[in-house]
Amino acid sequence: MVAKTIKTERLILRDIKKNDVKNLKYLLKPEIEIYSGPYMPHNKKQLLQHFDRIKGNTTWGITLDDGTFIGNIGVYSVIENKIGEIAWYIDPIYWHKGYAFEAGNAVLNYCFKTLGLVRISAQISSDNQSSRCLAEKLGFEFHTILPQANLGGKVTDIAYYSISANDYISV
DSSP, X not given: OOOOOXXXXXXXXXXXXXXXXXXXXXXXXXXXXXXXXXXXOOXXXXXXXXXXXXTTSSEEEEEETTOOEEEEEEEEEEXXXXXXXXXXXXXXXXTTSSHHHHHHHHHHHIIIIISOOOEEEEEEETTOHHHHHHHHHTTOEEXXXXXXXXXXXXXXXXXXXXXXXXXXXXX
Protein backbone atom coordinates (compact mmCIF):
# COMPACT_ATOMS: atom_id res chain seq x y z
CA MET A 1 0.00 0.00 0.00
CA VAL A 2 1.27 3.45 -0.89
CA ALA A 3 0.33 6.59 0.98
CA LYS A 4 -1.99 8.82 -1.05
CA THR A 5 -1.92 12.56 -0.43
CA ILE A 6 -4.45 13.60 2.21
CA LYS A 7 -5.41 17.23 2.80
CA THR A 8 -6.94 18.43 6.04
CA GLU A 9 -7.96 21.87 7.22
CA ARG A 10 -4.37 22.88 8.06
CA LEU A 11 -2.16 20.04 6.86
CA ILE A 12 -1.01 18.12 3.83
CA LEU A 13 -0.10 14.49 4.43
CA ARG A 14 2.03 13.33 1.53
CA ASP A 15 4.32 10.53 0.49
CA ILE A 16 7.78 10.66 2.04
CA LYS A 17 10.35 11.80 -0.55
CA LYS A 18 14.10 11.17 -0.76
CA ASN A 19 14.93 14.77 0.18
CA ASP A 20 12.83 14.37 3.36
CA VAL A 21 15.68 12.52 5.06
CA LYS A 22 16.98 15.91 6.22
CA ASN A 23 13.49 16.75 7.50
CA LEU A 24 13.46 13.68 9.76
CA LYS A 25 16.22 15.04 12.03
CA TYR A 26 13.61 15.95 14.65
CA LEU A 27 13.35 12.20 15.36
CA LEU A 28 16.75 12.47 17.07
CA LYS A 29 15.59 15.15 19.53
CA PRO A 30 15.62 13.91 23.14
CA GLU A 31 11.89 14.62 23.56
CA ILE A 32 11.17 12.10 20.78
CA GLU A 33 14.01 9.66 21.28
CA ILE A 34 13.10 8.97 24.90
CA TYR A 35 9.94 7.21 23.70
CA SER A 36 11.31 5.79 20.44
CA GLY A 37 11.31 2.07 19.83
CA PRO A 38 13.98 -0.16 18.33
CA TYR A 39 12.93 0.56 14.73
CA MET A 40 13.43 4.30 15.06
CA PRO A 41 16.71 6.07 14.31
CA HIS A 42 18.92 6.94 17.25
CA ASN A 43 21.73 8.63 15.31
CA LYS A 44 22.25 10.44 11.98
CA LYS A 45 23.46 7.31 10.19
CA GLN A 46 20.27 5.46 11.12
CA LEU A 47 18.09 8.24 9.65
CA LEU A 48 18.83 7.01 6.12
CA GLN A 49 18.11 3.40 7.11
CA HIS A 50 14.87 4.54 8.71
CA PHE A 51 13.91 6.43 5.55
CA ASP A 52 14.56 3.33 3.42
CA ARG A 53 12.30 1.32 5.74
CA ILE A 54 9.33 3.71 5.59
CA LYS A 55 9.38 5.03 2.00
CA GLY A 56 6.68 3.68 -0.29
CA ASN A 57 4.70 2.41 2.66
CA THR A 58 1.59 3.83 4.28
CA THR A 59 3.74 6.58 5.75
CA TRP A 60 2.99 10.22 5.33
CA GLY A 61 5.13 13.28 5.80
CA ILE A 62 3.08 15.90 7.62
CA THR A 63 3.46 19.40 6.25
CA LEU A 64 1.77 22.70 6.84
CA ASP A 65 0.03 24.36 3.88
CA ASP A 66 3.23 26.32 3.18
CA GLY A 67 5.25 23.08 2.84
CA THR A 68 6.93 23.20 6.25
CA PHE A 69 7.66 19.60 7.25
CA ILE A 70 6.48 19.07 10.85
CA GLY A 71 6.29 15.31 11.34
CA ASN A 72 5.36 11.93 10.02
CA ILE A 73 2.64 9.38 10.64
CA GLY A 74 2.26 5.87 9.36
CA VAL A 75 0.39 2.61 9.56
CA TYR A 76 2.86 -0.27 9.64
CA SER A 77 2.90 -4.03 9.90
CA VAL A 78 -0.29 -4.35 7.90
CA ILE A 79 -1.47 -7.96 8.01
CA GLU A 80 -3.62 -9.29 5.15
CA ASN A 81 -4.68 -5.72 4.32
CA LYS A 82 -6.89 -5.78 7.44
CA ILE A 83 -4.93 -4.94 10.59
CA GLY A 84 -2.18 -2.37 11.11
CA GLU A 85 -0.25 -0.47 13.75
CA ILE A 86 -0.10 3.33 13.79
CA ALA A 87 2.73 5.57 14.94
CA TRP A 88 3.01 9.36 14.86
CA TYR A 89 5.92 11.72 15.40
CA ILE A 90 5.69 15.49 15.44
CA ASP A 91 8.66 17.82 15.75
CA PRO A 92 8.49 19.09 19.36
CA ILE A 93 8.39 22.73 18.21
CA TYR A 94 4.93 21.94 16.77
CA TRP A 95 3.53 20.10 19.79
CA HIS A 96 0.28 21.17 21.48
CA LYS A 97 -1.22 22.76 18.37
CA GLY A 98 -3.57 19.90 17.45
CA TYR A 99 -1.55 18.78 14.43
CA ALA A 100 -1.07 15.18 15.61
CA PHE A 101 -4.80 14.84 16.25
CA GLU A 102 -5.67 16.32 12.86
CA ALA A 103 -3.20 14.01 11.06
CA GLY A 104 -4.23 10.97 13.13
CA ASN A 105 -7.89 11.48 12.40
CA ALA A 106 -7.21 11.85 8.67
CA VAL A 107 -5.10 8.69 8.56
CA LEU A 108 -7.65 6.65 10.52
CA ASN A 109 -10.39 7.84 8.20
CA TYR A 110 -8.31 6.92 5.14
CA CYS A 111 -7.27 3.51 6.49
CA PHE A 112 -10.77 2.49 7.54
CA LYS A 113 -12.85 4.03 4.77
CA THR A 114 -10.53 3.82 1.77
CA LEU A 115 -8.15 0.95 2.48
CA GLY A 116 -10.72 -1.15 4.33
CA LEU A 117 -8.61 -1.95 7.38
CA VAL A 118 -10.68 -3.40 10.23
CA ARG A 119 -8.44 -2.67 13.23
CA ILE A 120 -5.49 -0.42 14.03
CA SER A 121 -3.37 -0.73 17.14
CA ALA A 122 -0.95 1.63 18.86
CA GLN A 123 1.83 0.63 21.23
CA ILE A 124 2.91 3.61 23.29
CA SER A 125 5.47 3.90 26.06
CA SER A 126 3.39 3.96 29.23
CA ASP A 127 5.31 7.08 30.31
CA ASN A 128 4.33 8.99 27.16
CA GLN A 129 1.20 10.66 28.53
CA SER A 130 0.80 13.01 25.56
CA SER A 131 0.62 10.18 23.03
CA ARG A 132 -1.62 8.14 25.29
CA CYS A 133 -4.02 11.08 25.59
CA LEU A 134 -3.91 11.56 21.82
CA ALA A 135 -4.76 7.89 21.23
CA GLU A 136 -7.75 8.16 23.56
CA LYS A 137 -8.88 11.42 21.97
CA LEU A 138 -8.77 9.68 18.57
CA GLY A 139 -11.06 6.97 19.94
CA PHE A 140 -8.53 4.23 20.68
CA GLU A 141 -9.45 1.89 23.51
CA PHE A 142 -6.82 1.15 26.15
CA HIS A 143 -6.41 -2.61 26.61
CA THR A 144 -3.43 -3.35 28.81
CA ILE A 145 0.07 -2.53 29.91
CA LEU A 146 2.68 -4.86 28.45
CA PRO A 147 5.24 -4.96 31.28
CA GLN A 148 8.95 -4.79 30.70
CA ALA A 149 8.87 -4.53 26.92
CA ASN A 150 12.00 -3.80 24.90
CA LEU A 151 11.88 -0.22 23.67
CA GLY A 152 15.09 0.14 21.68
CA GLY A 153 17.23 -1.57 24.27
CA LYS A 154 15.44 0.18 27.12
CA VAL A 155 13.13 -1.89 29.28
CA THR A 156 9.85 -0.08 29.77
CA ASP A 157 6.16 -0.72 30.05
CA ILE A 158 4.09 -0.35 26.86
CA ALA A 159 0.46 0.76 26.82
CA TYR A 160 -1.47 -1.19 24.20
CA TYR A 161 -4.40 0.52 22.43
CA SER A 162 -6.57 -0.35 19.45
CA ILE A 163 -9.55 0.91 17.51
CA SER A 164 -11.81 -0.97 15.12
CA ALA A 165 -13.41 0.36 11.98
CA ASN A 166 -16.82 -0.22 13.60
CA ASP A 167 -15.89 1.95 16.60
CA TYR A 168 -14.20 4.74 14.66
CA ILE A 169 -16.07 8.03 14.49
CA SER A 170 -14.48 10.65 12.26
CA VAL A 171 -14.12 13.90 14.14
